[in-house]
Amino acid sequence: MDFLTLVQVLDSSLRLATPLLLACLAGLFSERAGIFDIGLEGKILAAAFVSAAIAYITGSVWVGLLAGIGASVMLSAIHGLASITLRGDQIISGVAINFLAAGLTVVIAQAWFGQGGRTPPLQSGGRFEPINFPGAVPSKEMADAGPLMQLYSELLSGHSLLVYFALLTVPISWFVLYKTRFGLRLRAVGENPAAVDTAGISVIGMRYAAVIICGILCGIAGAYLATALQANFTKDMSAGRGFIALAALIFAKWRPWYALGACLLFGFFFAVDNRFQNILLPAWAISSVLLLLALGLLAYVWRKSLLDKVVLGGLGLGIVFVSALIVNSAWSAGLGTQIKIPVVFIQSLPYILTVVVLAGFVGKAIPPRSGGVPYMKEK
Amino acid sequence: MDVMPKWADVVLVPLFSLLLAAFLSALLILAIGESPSEALSLMVQGTLLRSAGWGYMLYYTTNFIFTGLAVSVAFHASLFNIGGEGQAMMGGLGVSLVCLFIPWPHWSLAIVGASVGAAVFGMIWAGLPAYLQAKRGSHIVITTIMFNFIAAGVLNFFLVGALKPKGSMDPATANFPASTHLPTFEDMAQLVGFEKMFRSAPANVSFFIALLACVAVWYLIWRSPLGYEIRALGKSGPAARYAGIGSVKIIMITMMISGALCGLMAINTTQGESERLILNFTEGAGFIGIAVALMGRSHPLGVLLAALLFGFLYQGGAELALWTKIPRELIIVIQALVILFTGALTMMVRAPLERLFLMAWRG
Numbered sequence: 001m002d003f004l005t006l007v008q009v010l011d012s013s014l015r016l017a018t019p020l021l022l023a024c025l026a027g028l029f030s031e032r033a034g035i036f037d038i039g040l041e042g043k044i045l046a047a048a049f050v051s052a053a054i055a056y057i058t059g060s061v062w063v064g065l066l067a068g069i070g071a072s073v074m075l076s077a078i079h080g081l082a083s084i085t086l087r088g089d090q091i092i093s094g095v096a097i098n099f100l101a102a103g104l105t106v107v108i109a110q111a112w113f114g115q116g117g118r119t120p121p122l123q124s125g126g127r128f129e130p131i132n133f134p135g136a137v138p139s140k141e142m143a144d145a146g147p148l149m150q151l152y153s154e155l156l157s158g159h160s161l162l163v164y165f166a167l168l169t170v171p172i173s174w175f176v177l178y179k180t181r182f183g184l185r186l187r188a189v190g191e192n193p194a195a196v197d198t199a200g201i202s203v204i205g206m207r208y209a210a211v212i213i214c215g216i217l218c219g220i221a222g223a224y225l226a227t228a229l230q231a232n233f234t235k236d237m238s239a240g241r242g243f244i245a246l247a248a249l250i251f252a253k254w255r256p257w258y259a260l261g262a263c264l265l266f267g268f269f270f271a272v273d274n275r276f277q278n279i280l281l282p283a284w285a286i287s288s289v290l291l292l293l294a295l296g297l298l299a300y301v302w303r304k305s306l307l308d309k310v311v312l313g314g315l316g317l318g319i320v321f322v323s324a325l326i327v328n329s330a331w332s333a334g335l336g337t338q339i340k341i342p343v344v345f346i347q348s349l350p351y352i353l354t355v356v357v358l359a360g361f362v363g364k365a366i367p368p369r370s371g372g373v374p375y376m377k378e379k
Numbered sequence: 380m381d382v383m384p385k386w387a388d389v390v391l392v393p394l395f396s397l398l399l400a401a402f403l404s405a406l407l408i409l410a411i412g413e414s415p416s417e418a419l420s421l422m423v424q425g426t427l428l429r430s431a432g433w434g435y436m437l438y439y440t441t442n443f444i445f446t447g448l449a450v451s452v453a454f455h456a457s458l459f460n461i462g463g464e465g466q467a468m469m470g471g472l473g474v475s476l477v478c479l480f481i482p483w484p485h486w487s488l489a490i491v492g493a494s495v496g497a498a499v500f501g502m503i504w505a506g507l508p509a510y511l512q513a514k515r516g517s518h519i520v521i522t523t524i525m526f527n528f529i530a531a532g533v534l535n536f537f538l539v540g541a542l543k544p545k546g547s548m549d550p551a552t553a554n555f556p557a558s559t560h561l562p563t564f565e566d567m568a569q570l571v572g573f574e575k576m577f578r579s580a581p582a583n584v585s586f587f588i589a590l591l592a593c594v595a596v597w598y599l600i601w602r603s604p605l606g607y608e609i610r611a612l613g614k615s616g617p618a619a620r621y622a623g624i625g626s627v628k629i630i631m632i633t634m635m636i637s638g639a640l641c642g643l644m645a646i647n648t649t650q651g652e653s654e655r656l657i658l659n660f661t662e663g664a665g666f667i668g669i670a671v672a673l674m675g676r677s678h679p680l681g682v683l684l685a686a687l688l689f690g691f692l693y694q695g696g697a698e699l700a701l702w703t704k705i706p707r708e709l710i711i712v713i714q715a716l717v718i719l720f721t722g723a724l725t726m727m728v729r730a731p732l733e734r735l736f737l738m739a740w741r742g
Contacts, residue, residue: 038520082723091459091520092722095669096715103711104407110706111411117706243524250521307627311510342540348532351525358517358525367518 003147007154009271015159015229016274017267018166019044019221023245024252024259025173026217032177032254033210034190034370035083038094039075040218041242042101047072047222049105052119052233053112055126061227064126068226069219075101076215084207087374098242106235117235119226128228131164133157160228162220167260169217174256186210190368193375203375218242247354254368266350273346280338283330290323382733382740393674393681396720396728397688404713413705421702422695432694434564434580439664440690441582441647444589446668447686448596449640451677455600456633457613462508462523463641463665465530466501470642471649472537473500475656478555479542489559493650494588494643501642502635504530509634513627519634527665538658552656561585561651583651585643592640593679599636600679609633641665663711670714673721689714 023040030037047068055064075097082093106117113119136157137145145153177183188196189206197203225241226233248266252258272279297316301308330337383391405415426432446463453460460466473496483489508522538550547553561583568576600606612619612629620626648660667689674688675681696710720728 038524078719082719086724086726088723088725090723091461092669092673092718093724095461095666096719096723099666099711099715099718103708103713103715106706106708107407107411107712110704110708114704117708240528243528246521247525307510307514307631311506315507342536344532344536348529351528351532355511355517355522355525355529358522359511359515360517 004143004150004154005275007150009268009275011155011158012271012274013264013268014155014163015267016270017263018163019224019229019241020245020248020266021166021260021263022162022169022217022221022224023242024248024263025169025256026214026221027246027249028173028177028252028254028256028259029186029210029217030214031249031371032190032368033186033207034193034368034373034375035079035207035211035214036090036094036372037079037211037214038091038243038246039079039097040214040245041238041240042094042098043072043075043215043218044222044225044242045098045105045236045238046075046101047219048226048237049109049119049222049233051219051223052122052226053109055122055227056119056232059123059125061122061126061128064227065220065223068223069216072219072222073212073215076211076218080208080211083374084204084211087376090372090374102236105233109233109235119233122227122231126227127231128160128162128224130158130160160224162224162228165220166224170256170260177256182209187368189375190370193370197375197377203377207375221245244350247350250367251350251354251357253366269346269349273343277343279341279346281341282335283326283337283339284335286339286341287323287326287335290319290326294319294323383729383736387732387736388729389676389678389681391732392725392728393676393685393721395732396717397674399720399728400713400716403716404709407709407712408705411705413703418699418703418705421698422691425698425701426691426694430568430576431578431580432698434577434582435697436687436690436694437564437582437586438580438647438652438690439693440686441586441589442644442664443667443671443686443689444593444683445640445644445647446664447671447675447682448592448668448679449637450668450672451675451679451682452596452600452609452640453633453637454672454677455606455613456609456629457616458512458630458633458637459520460505460523460634460637460641461520461666461669462505462526462530462638463668464661464663465523465527465665466504466638466641467644467648467661467665468530468534469500469504470497470645471656471660472534473497473642474645474649475542475552475555478559478650479552483556483558486559486561490561490584490588490646490650493559493646497642497645498639499642501638501640501645503638505634505638505641506631509631509638512634513630534656535658538656542656550658551653554655555650559650560654561646563651581652583647585647585651588643588646590683592643593683596640597679605632641668667714670718670721674717 023044027037027040050071051064051068054067055061058064079093079097082088083090109117109119133152133156136153137149142150142154177187185196185201185206189203193203196206222238225237230237244266248259248262251262294316297312301312326339327335330339408415408418426436446467449463450460474493477492477496478489481492483492504526508519508526511517511522512519535550538552542552543550544553564577564580564582600609608619608624608629611622611624612626616626644664649656653660671682671685671689674685692710692713696707699705699709700707
């Protein structure tokens, strides 16, 4: 793999990490204020459709973006109404919002455009164009440029405005959450709403503010999908990104800078998955990594309770079995045989990593203490 | 506090929610330029007025009973199993392994074996998140969502790899041997002399297993000591612990029962209908289970009725997509509204009903 390939993979990681990052920060605001939001996915999807549809009709991507944000904020408002005002179940409300978006986008897209639940392709003006930095080399001449020039032209330059905006939201979110009075109150509402209430600050107001910010960021994420990453809306185009953003949020332990790292990492997985269909590793390397993992698990449960032994020990034995299968299949051709890593493994990595982090084996992820609990003023 | 009598709470609240959902859907149908009354009559004609329509409806209903019961059982322990989709996929894997690699002499034995396979695989897939919740405190909603995606990856891995027959292009297993094929309603109708009933509809004997599962879950939750412990833990964790009920054990058992029920869905779809394992065979039934459980108030009888309703909606939705410009996704909108009104906006639905009852009490 040469340097240019690496730069290209990093470049596409950044592109693919952008919607994750926006959605992840959206979730960060909401969850830090104590409102769980598994409806990120639905909000992204709704915003993607509305922004593409409106951008197509008006021919202006900015109107589309605003409309997308509007749609996402409306869903946020429903979530707020259900979980803040009516003190309903936040998880169920999120599930409902996901389905609402999944159904409505297709029904309306079919009624408006009649193209099987998609919007027509957006012309220039209806989508965000890449911004080329001064002096950047066009992609045709990229191979001849020096490494620094490649980094500059491929990785830094040539993204749409929203990518740079998403990167900018990280320091902004950090500043707002940790350096302003609003941020302190917002975090406090997620940890101990009663204390905030005692201080004479409206818990309901703070939570609504957080939920609306969440809607705005999700709206931008959705608009990015349909008007920058691609140039139209297609059915279910969010493709689980809201859930991956949720995973990234946990992976980042509800912190803005960590969120950037987690989203870039997950974006990198996507980019690797897109770019390389065949990742080959020698059989001995795969099976020894698996064996080490299994040994680690078995050693960990050695002195634990029966349940730990059955579950984690069973998992360990399963991994040993897989490793044995690999050795067996490669035995006749020698252990140096190159074995293909399944594509689905790379695709599943974000989820697997999130489960590992949630399990607390690698650092503990502690959610905001009052997350998911509706606040009721004492009577 | 209890303004409404229990029956009103159990019957009126879901009905009122359904009416609200139906009203909003009718507005949506009007907005896209179709007629709601025509749509309804198409749905009824295509579903209730033809035996084949019933055959399709009951096929969907079977899936929704299993997943609805699964979500209900977990609800009783205050657990939210959103991973029905993944558990059902794993169940499908279990069914195919049992059907493909064990030579069954007769379908009646095969369905027992396949049920065990489906239940065990679903159980394992729910057991891991349950363990993480019980022992490590990881939020079960998030882990089961993650396990849905991982299950899709695992299924994909097997269907493009080890289980795909050589030379075949589509990601699916080989067809199951004929001795494992389940009798459909069409076969059963012919047996008792009704020709031309349930023509080529996919409903099959697993519908009766779903009914049995309803009875079993009813017995488990309301008549068995284990059910008492599950409900006690669901009502109050500290109180249950004080009464000597181990939360780790109950969380594990409840989630594994829930996973087994979701897995069982695969005998209907995989052994009964497609007769081989295909990608995306769950078609979102794991998620519909949430709507069914909420609408059915987590009671097996309610789940059965709600599953029938959603079966009707799914078959009716297919009819609409066939004859009108309304896409099948309309049903997802209705499903979302039902979840919203019965699960998240219950206060909004209950408030006017309670006011009505207060007025009635005062005369």
